[in-house]
Amino acid sequence: MGVSAQSRERRDAVSPLLRVESVSKSYGPVTVLQDVSLDIEAGSVVSIVGENGAGKSTLMNMLSGIVAPDSGSIRLRQTRFAPSDYRAATELGVSRVFQEQSLVLNVPVYANLVLGQAHRFSRFGVFDDRRAMIDVAQRIVADAGLDIDVTRITATYDFSARQSIEIARACLAPHHVLGIETPLILLDEPTSALDRRDEETFFTLIETLRARAAFLFVSHRLSEVLRIADVIYVMKDGRIVGRRAASQTDENELHSLMVGRERADDFYFQSRRRARAHSDAPALVVKGLTLAGEYHDIDFEVRAGEIVGIGGLLDSGKSALGKGIAGVDEPDAGTVALNGQPARRPDIVDAVAHGLAYVPAERLTDGLIASVSTAWNVSLASGRDLFSNRWGAWRIERERRVAARYIESLRIRSATPDTTTDRLSGGNQQKVVLARWLCREPRVLVLDNPTRGIDAGAKEDIYGLLRDLTDQGVAIVLITDELLELIGLANRVLILQRGRISAEVDIGPDAAPTERELVAHMLPKGRDEAALDTHP
Incomplete structure (x- = not known):
């Protein structure tokens, strides 16, 4: 799906929907934004890329009313924009999808879709008009192309579906609830938790809404940025260091501007991938691990210095398995043995004492x-x-x-x-x-999506760190939605399908699978060929 030539060719004579001029922000002696200027025109998608700590989130917080600039000015629709808080920014037509989900899980979807605006649906100032809320919520999900029952409790949907609900709220509630014709939508890593099917719905939604909105899109996935953006600003150390038309740049140039160096050809340090030493005693032995509704009868071993990847669709149970191995969530049956210790039911306190470490997928939660x-x-x-x-x-x-x-x-x-x-x-x-x-x-490290929401430079640092750890004999279980991480880092990949291991794929210098081949193992038999283009 390309961006139309008309949307890419904006005339400078037209006043932008948003103009940021020379804004700066410091916290004590630390300057996080310095003399930042950018324009966002109605009907456009503007992207900001940069390393973690470059200042992207601070700028988004400024536009959301969460922090105020120390100097400089912001104008929205040619009027001074200085909201006192997030709600004030929303009322003025600026909404946001945060990097970490901000839904209330124990209420129906419709309540989340009108969150903060329930007073607009009250009768006599006292009673909530539930029917009116549901009607508006149904229009929002219909316009977003989502198959969502707005009366269901939000927590009953999986993480990807909840992310889609949050995106729909940010993109469509300004119009359907507030009556704002041209909102500015701030998208902070909106696709990091989406599976491929929901990603396609998201991209379609953005193209559909171009005619009546503008978007500021932050993502570490440069391929997404190049696909969807009209203009790309590159930030480094709190400054804008480059502005490029998306049609006139590529990933290598953006990476170089972001981190000050060319992206390494061996991004995953594959030349340092250790050969599997079959003679070594396993550092981790998983036997019969089972948790009803999540995973069933899981058996595998990981040897010292080996990276075993675990892949699968979002409903495969792979994240739940990681928690089970570590003893964060106790399984119903099965055992784990660590570093030659007796096999036992997983328990996080015992596991840590015997050299296991666990990094969860949701760092803030x-x-x-x-x-x-x-x-x-x-x-x-x-x-x-x-x-x-x-x-x-x-x-x-x-x-x-x-x-x-x-x-x-x-x-x-x-x-x-x-x-x-x-x-x-x-x-x-x-x-x-x-x-x-x-x-x-640690001697055993279980990682669940360790690079979710992390820029390319930081990813490269972490990949190098993982190679250092395997050189020291650490055994690693790598659970990730990123297929290229599985292929680039792992010695072998276990594919989970509906809670069971459906395949084991060895990876070596001359035996690396393609993304398509991994996806084929993830899909239930009988799915058509087109489904192979849908991966986590």
């Missing part, structure tokens, strides 16, 4: 306490042993030294040991989660 310091988050899994003495006294200076060491070695930008983690970008928050477990020197 499961991986961090965002309101506390970086040092506190790094020490979170090790308070009983590494950071307290035999009498239980906390070793504050040791905690700070360890945090500072990992801030430097993992290149956690804009961080000090005292920086609260909510002040960091998503990619740097993910590095904090990794640091928490690396300080324990």
Whole structure:
């Protein structure tokens, strides 16, 4: 699906829907935005790309009314734009899809689609008009092309469907609920949790809405940016360092502008992929692991220095399996043996004590306490042993030294040991989660989508780190929706289909599968050929 030539050729004489002029923002001595200017015209998609910590989220927060600029100006529809908070920005026609989901899970979908605007559906100022809410919600999901029952409780839909609901709300509620003809939609990594079918619905929706909206699109997936954007701004260290028409650039140039170097040909460090040593004792043995409704009778081993990838569709049970291996969610049956220890039912406390580390997919929900310091988050899994003495006294200076060491070695930008983690970008928050477990020197590492929402430069850092760990003999279970990660990093890939292992694919220098071949293993038999273009 291409972008029309008409939409790419905007005339400078037309006043933009949004104009940002020379805005800057600092937090104490740290400057996060410096003299940033950009225009967004009605009917266009403008994208911002940059490394984690480049300033993208701060700019989005500014346009959302969450923070105010220290200097510079913003004009929306040629009028000064200075909303006091997020709700005020929404009322003015600026809505946003956040990088982390912001739905209320225990209410019906229709309540989420009119969230914050329920007062518009009250009778006599007292009673909510449920029927009116449902009618509007149904128009929103119909316009978005979603097969969603708006009366169902939101939590009963899977993560990808919930992301689609959030996107539909941001894109269509301004028109259907607020009556705004030309809203500005801020999209912060909107596709990071979508499966391919929902991605296609999303791209179709954006093309459909071009005629009556404008979009600011932030994504680390440069192929998506090039597909959907008219104009691309590149940010680095809080500044705009490049502006390109999407039709006149490519991934290599954008990567070079973002990180200051060309993208490595060996992005996944495949030349460092360790050969599987069959003579070594396995570091992880999984036997008969079962959790009703999620996964069934799972058996596999991972040897020291080996990366075993686990792939599958979003409903395959792969994330639940990761939690089961680590003992985060106790399985109904089966055992896990770690580093030659006796096999036992998984338990997270016992697993950590025997050298296992687990990095969850949702860092803000499961991986961090965002309101506390970086040092506190790094020490979170090790308070009983590494950071307290035999009498239980906390070793504050040791905690700070360890945090500072990992801030430097993992290149956690804009961080000090005292920086609260909510002040960091998503990619740097993910590095904090990794640091928490690396300080324990794990022998088995279970990773669930470790590079979700992370820019190409940070991904390359993490891929290099994983190779370093395998060189040290760490066994890694890599659960990911990214097919190229599975192919580029793993020694072999286990494919889950409806909770069962449907295939095992060996990967070597001369035996790397294609994405299409992996997808074929993920799909139930009997699906038509067109379905092979639908992958997680």
